[in-house]
Amino acid sequence: MTDRRTGHVILGINALVLGYLPAAWQSPLLGKDSFVDPAYWETIGRTAERGTLDVVFLADAPVLGDPAHDANPIRLEPTVTWGHVAAATQRIGLVATASTTFNDPFELAERLLSWDHLSGGRAGWNIVTTRGADAARNFGLPDVPLRDDRYDRAAEFVDVVRALWDSAATGADIRHHGDLFQLEGRLRVPPSRQGRPVLLQAGGSPKGRELAGRVAEGVFAAELTKDKAIEHYRLVKRLARGNGRSPDDVKILPGLLLSLGSTEEEARRRNDELHDAGPAAYSVQWLSQSIGYDASKLELDEPFPEEVLAAPADPQTFQGSMGFRESIVAQIRRTNPTVREYLRQTRSTGSGHAGFVGTPEQLADHIEDWFHSGAIDGFNLQPDVLADGLAVIADELVPILRRRGLYRHEYQTDTLRGHFRAAAATPDSA
Ligand SMILES: Cc1cc2nc3c(=O)[nH]c(=O)nc-3n(C[C@H](O)[C@H](O)[C@H](O)COP(=O)(O)O)c2cc1C
Numbered sequence: 001m002t003d004r005r006t007g008h009v010i011l012g013i014n015a016l017v018l019g020y021l022p023a024a025w026q027s028p029l030l031g032k033d034s035f036v037d038p039a040y041w042e043t044i045g046r047t048a049e050r051g052t053l054d055v056v057f058l059a060d061a062p063v064l065g066d067p068a069h070d071a072n073p074i075r076l077e078p079t080v081t082w083g084h085v086a087a088a089t090q091r092i093g094l095v096a097t098a099s100t101t102f103n104d105p106f107e108l109a110e111r112l113l114s115w116d117h118l119s120g121g122r123a124g125w126n127i128v129t130t131r132g133a134d135a136a137r138n139f140g141l142p143d144v145p146l147r148d149d150r151y152d153r154a155a156e157f158v159d160v161v162r163a164l165w166d167s168a169a170t171g172a173d174i175r176h177h178g179d180l181f182q183l184e185g186r187l188r189v190p191p192s193r194q195g196r197p198v199l200l201q202a203g204g205s206p207k208g209r210e211l212a213g214r215v216a217e218g219v220f221a222a223e224l225t226k227d228k229a230i231e232h233y234r235l236v237k238r239l240a241r242g243n244g245r246s247p248d249d250v251k252i253l254p255g256l257l258l259s260l261g262s263t264e265e266e267a268r269r270r271n272d273e274l275h276d277a278g279p280a281a282y283s284v285q286w287l288s289q290s291i292g293y294d295a296s297k298l299e300l301d302e303p304f305p306e307e308v309l310a311a312p313a314d315p316q317t318f319q320g321s322m323g324f325r326e327s328i329v330a331q332i333r334r335t336n337p338t339v340r341e342y343l344r345q346t347r348s349t350g351s352g353h354a355g356f357v358g359t360p361e362q363l364a365d366h367i368e369d370w371f372h373s374g375a376i377d378g379f380n381l382q383p384d385v386l387a388d389g390l391a392v393i394a395d396e397l398v399p400i401l402r403r404r405g406l407y408r409h410e411y412q413t414d415t416l417r418g419h420f421r422a423a424a425a426t427p428d429s430a
Contacts, residue, residue: 004372005371005372005374005424005425005427006424006425007423007424007425008401008405008406008407008408008422008423008424009367009371009376009377009378009379009401009406009407009423009424010054010055010251010253010377010378010379010419010420010423011051011053011054011378011379011381011393011398011401011407012053012054012055012056012057012093012095012253012378012379012380012381013044013048013053013055013056013057013380013381013382013383013386013390013393014057014058014059014220014255014380014381014382015044015056015057015058015386016058016059016071016072016382016386017035017058017071017072017075017386018030018034018035018071018072018385018386018387019071019382019383019384019385019386019387019389020071020257020258020353020382020383020384021071021274021275021278021384021385022067022071022278022279022282023274023275023277023278024071024072024274024384024385024386024387026277027385027387027388029385029387029388030387034387035072035074035075035076036076038084041081041084041085042084042085042088042089044056044085044386044390045085045086045088045089045092045094046088046089047390047391047394048089048092048390048394049089049090049091049092050394050395051393051394051395051397051398052091052398052407052408052409052410052411053092053393053394053398054092054093054378054416054419054420054423055092055093055094055095055124055416055419056082056085056092056093056094056095057095057097057124057126057200057220057380058075058078058081058082058095058096058097059097059126059202059220060075060077060078060096060097060098060128061097061099061128061130061131061132061135062099062102062130062135062138062139063132063134063135063138064134066134066285066289067279068279068281068282068285069282069285069286069288069289071278071282078096078097078098079096079098079111079112079115081096082094082095082096082115082119082123083115083118083119086115086118086119086120086122086123087118090120090414091122091411091414092122093122093123093124093198093415093416093419094119094122094123094124094416095123095124095125095126095198095200095218095416096112096115096123096124096125096126097125097126097128097202098112098125098126098127098128099128099129099130099135100127100128100129100150100153100154100157100158101129101130101144101145101150101153101154102130102135102136102138102139103157105157105160105161105164105181105183106160106164106183106185106187108125108161109160109161109164109165109187110164110187110188110189112125112161112197113165113168113187113189113191113192113196113197114189115197116192116193116194116196116197117189117190117192117193120193120414120415121192121193121194121195121414121415121416121417121418122194122414122415122416123192123197123198123416124197124198124199124200124217124218124416125197125198125199125200126200126201126202126220127154127158127199127200127201127202127203127211127215127216128201128202128203129144129147129150129151129153129154129203129208130144130150131144131319131320131321132144132319132320133319144319146316146317147205147207147315147316147317147318147322148207148316151203151205151207151208151210151211152179152180152207153180154211155211155214156178156179156180156181157180157181158199158211158215159176159178160174160176160178160181160183162196162215163176164186164187165187165191165195165196165197167185167186167187168186168187168189168190168191168196169190169191169195171186172186173185173186174186193414193415194415194416194417194418195417197416198217198218198416198417198420199215199216199217199218200216200217200218200219200220201215201216201218201219201220202219202220202221202323203321203322203323204221204222204232204321204322204323204324204326204327205315205321205322205323208322208323209232209235209236209239210239212236212239212250213236213238213239213240213242213243213245213250214239214243216236216250217249217250217251217417217420218250218251218252218253218420219236219250219251219252219253220253220254220255220380221252221253221254221255221323222254222255222321222323222324222327222352222353223254223327223354223375224327224328224330224331224349224350224352224353224354225330225331225334225354226369226370226373226375228327228330229254229370229375229376230373230374230375232252232254233252233374233375233376233377233430234374234430236250236252237250237252237426237430247426247430248421248425248426251377251378251420251423252376252377252378253376253377253378253379253380254353254354254375254376254379254380255352255353255354255379255380255381255382256350256353256354256355256356256379256380256381256382257350257353257354257355257356257382257384258355258356258357258363258381258382258383258384258389258393259271259274259348259355259356259357259384259389260357260358260359260360260363260383260389260392260393260396260397261358261359262359263359264357264358264359264362267357267358267359268348268357270384271347271348271357271384272347274384274385275347281296283343283346283347283351284296284343286351286352287328287342287343287346287351289319289320290320290321290324290325290328290351290352291308291309291320291325291328291329292312292318292319292320292325293308295339298339299339300338300339300340301338301339301340302338302339303336303337303338303339304332304336304339304342309329309332309333312325321352324352324353327352327353328351328352331349331351353382360392360393360396360397360400361400363397364397364400364401364404364406367379367401367406368401368404368406371406371424374427374429374430377423377424377426378423381393408422
């Protein structure tokens, strides 16, 4: 029996530009330039705000994506996109992903705090270390640094950024002489309405979770099953406590891939049509880059060989996300499907992120179940096509959650940090 929590869930939207499925661009609601159209992005912000959602989020990497497994290979830089949307909205939180491997802490601290000012205190930074050699080559490197080196840099990078944000408040220079960064000085940007941007983290390896426990106020996670999500939830809350923080200081927001319809059949038909309209090899390519093995070489009507599921020989050099890989392998081990069955089932169960195909009422049931089970503080929802999927969330899902006492009727707070703090407390069981 789970203890019934009081308070509301957190609802984010991981915009993924046009939607999480590669065929999203074919929607009749979109033009060929929607992804660079200011009006498209204003509509995303305003629709999310109409639903009193907490935050819109942009995952990102500083590289042209591979359309074989990236549904949105071309995209604008997130802080610029959300800078524009901030001017068209008043309450919705705005989270941009930025790499600690391919940025400079002073420049990023200044850019994020400036944007936080102009958004009225609604900015958040999703901390990632970036995966894949393609991004590295854009910065003159043959490959990304080893995973632990990336996270050692991330840890020091974040400390420098936070010290610089402190200097904005104290007016005192910082003198940082660390292993990776040396700087003396202070920011020229004053503190924002919420003081400083909210810190989020995405990355499920041990060092990723360690960083989350120490500094993150939000964790964008990949959890395919409720029991693994509960495990992850309790781990990060424990890590926060271990760093002298309240478990309420960090909110856990797994991603959820969505295809919604007015009936389950309609939702399934929409999901199938979008998958069928996309590249046939997309699911195989996504799986291959997630587990670090060319899945097209596997026997379709056989289960996954153990050597494919076993942990990467060297996690330091594994090019994907350990967080995604672990969630996929746990999902496969649960039902031991053939490769063909797995690729088919991922249409509804998701791969990397959990999937959901159904009605807004059924989605509210799912959210309520995971929330009261202590598996989440909210979800980072990822519609198959944003152009219409986001409106269903704002206009149909939110009213259902409100009737159940699970969501705000109107904004009571006006900063992103305020939205997070207004959400339900961590259950005692966590
Ligand atoms: C839910 C989730 C979302 C992620 N989003 C991004 C992203 O937008 N950009 C990025 O470069 N890495 C992203 N990552 C990967 C990591 O943040 C990071 O890049 C790192 O290199 C690999 O993370 P991990 O091995 O700790 O999972 C994501 C990972 C997870 C689990």
